[in-house]
Amino acid sequence: MPQTRFVLRKALARNLPVILAINKIDRADARTAEVVDEELVR
8 A cells, every 4th residue: 555655665764663564364365475575675
């Protein structure tokens, strides 16, 4: 989501610790590793 990416960029720019929460990981089609990689690359 755009607001998530905005806040993540601000936190990383200030060298703040980042906590990434991913919901619905119990679903059969969950892609947890992909989501983490996607958010950290942007």
